[in-house]
Amino acid sequence: MKIILSVDRNWGIGCQGQLLLRIPEDMKFFKQMTVGKVVVMGRGTFESLPGKQPLKDRTNIVLSSKMASRDDGLIICRTLESLLQELKKYKAEDIFVIGGEKVFHHLLPYCREAYITKIDNTFPADRFLLNLDESQDWKLVSQSEWKIYDGTQFCFVKYERI
Numbered sequence: 191m192k193i194i195l196s197v198d199r200n201w202g203i204g205c206q207g208q209l210l211l212r213i214p215e216d217m218k219f220f221k222q223m224t225v226g227k228v229v230v231m232g233r234g235t236f237e238s239l240p241g242k243q244p245l246k247d248r249t250n251i252v253l254s255s256k257m258a259s260r261d262d263g264l265i266i267c268r269t270l271e272s273l274l275q276e277l278k279k280y281k282a283e284d285i286f287v288i289g290g291e292k293v294f295h296h297l298l299p300y301c302r303e304a305y306i307t308k309i310d311n312t313f314p315a316d317r318f319l320l321n322l323d324e325s326q327d328w329k330l331v332s333q334s335e336w337k338i339y340d341g342t343q344f345c346f347v348k349y350e351r352i
């Protein structure tokens with residue numbers, strides 16, 4: 191299982207239900223990595239998706255005790271236990287945990303790789319990921335060159351569980 195997300199310098203990931211910064215190249219990277227795969231998210235993240243619709247060309251799984259059932263292929267798991275059962279149906283390397291804070295917290299122990307887009311700036315944030323640079327369980331294995339979007343530097347970093 192893998193994590194994919196963007197963080198600011200404080201490992202902030204979101205504010206008031208939205209991303210901190212929407213970087214087109216990051217969106218493209220996210221799409222390239224996840225198309226044809228399984229994306230796992232909490233209700234908060236699902237509700238932050240454009241049009242509150244499942245991501246196209248991916249198996250979408252949402253953890254939510256409250257969301258109404260739908261007939262558009264979205265898989266809703268009502269408990270963490272049923273989510274873990276559901277995830278056994280897929281190859282671990284095909285599963286991407288895409289957010290948000292609560293779901294990362296639940297599933298981080300099961301993840302072996304993390305694809306992090308580092309944004310070299312700070313934003314007001316109300317959702318965070320554990321700082322993997324300070325975690326003894328994770329090591330940085332690769333980092334792209336720094337790129338610039340709208341005056342803000344960002345880069346793509348990969349971590350692996352030690």
Ligand SMILES: NC(=O)c1ccc[n+]([C@@H]2O[C@H](COP(=O)([O-])OP(=O)(O)OC[C@H]3O[C@@H](n4cnc5c(N)ncnc54)[C@H](OP(=O)(O)O)[C@@H]3O)[C@@H](O)[C@H]2O)c1
Nearest residue numbers: 195196204207208209232233234235255256289290291292
């Ligand atoms: N930077 C990034 O790459 C990135 C990626 C994704 C999201 N985000 C940001 O993160 C924020 C959304 O994340 P969030 O932390 O607020 O919400 P979230 O983790 O996406 O979803 C939280 C919801 O998940 C459900 N849930 C969590 N644990 C559960 C459990 N044990 N059993 C049943 N349901 C459970 C609950 O839904 P119910 O209330 O329905 O039970 C809960 O309200 C937004 O700001 C978004 O933009 C950022």
